[in-house]
Amino acid sequence: MSQKCFSYYLKTYWLFLKIDLKANMEYRGFVIRSALSLIKEIIGIALIWVILDKFHAVKGWTIWEVVFLYGLKQLVVAIYAFFFDNAGNLDFKVINGELDRILIRPLNPLFHLFAEGASLMKGFSSIILGPFFLVIASYKLGLDWTVIDFLMLLLSVLGGVGVLTGVSLSFSSIAFWTMKSAFILDFIFVFREEFLNYPLNIYGKGIQFMLSFILPLAFINYFPSCFILDKTKEVIISPFLVYLSPLVGILTMLGAYQIWKFGLKNYASTGT
DSSP: OOHHHHHHHHHHHHHHHHHHHHHHHHOTTHHHHHHHHHHHHHHHHHHHHHHHHHHSEETTEEHHHHHHHHHHHHHHHHHHHHHOGGGGOHHHHHHTTHHHHHHTSSSOHHHHHHHHHOOTTTTHHHHHHHHHHHHHHHHHHTOOOOHHHHHHHHHHHHHHHHHHHHHHHHHHTTHHHHSOOHHHHHHHHHHHHHGGGSOGGGSOHHHHHIIIIISOTHHHHHHHHHHHTTOGGGOSSOGGGGGOHHHHHHHHHHHHHHHHHHHHHTOOOOOO
């Protein structure tokens, strides 16, 4: 991609974001919606806190280590919601004929899909609380951050966003053939919101294997946290997995893009 082309797409993405921001600011319920979203996130971490406060630790993970795990997940989810949330909305676009509109525009269809759904408001609460939980947990744990740790955190966040986007797009692309994929994405949402709040090693071997190699959601927060919190010895199969979030993110995105292209090639308009 040439520099001029890249600049064009960057400006276009920013235009979509500005339109969404302006629309949200004019919506009177924006403040209330944002406040409710924050309250929901706080209640979520409070429930985790109540559970762990009773047992003090779960499989060797203290309360603040789980808070770190939760904060990392929320940061990845926030970035995903900002820029790639439409990866999971393809069935809606297909059923309502909106994909046809996207296909006739002079933009890469996948870029258009992502840009159209970009919103600085969708991950508003998570982008505030995610980093907050990471900072406070780091302080309480007395983590001695090194340049390598910061670099690994940055790459792992990007990798986690790639994993979440790739998994969502892969299963959303089923809509090219069935026109329905929301039920599968709801299943993935449950796994993301429930299973990633706690260390992977508290679950059975089957769940651990699935979240590591079939739906690689553990690369969003568990494996990077094991690296930063020095818990590599507890990782199943191989401690080497703690380094692979960036690579898994890239591979998941590439795989999802191939599925998207194949589905688009075989797409037949619904005529709506």
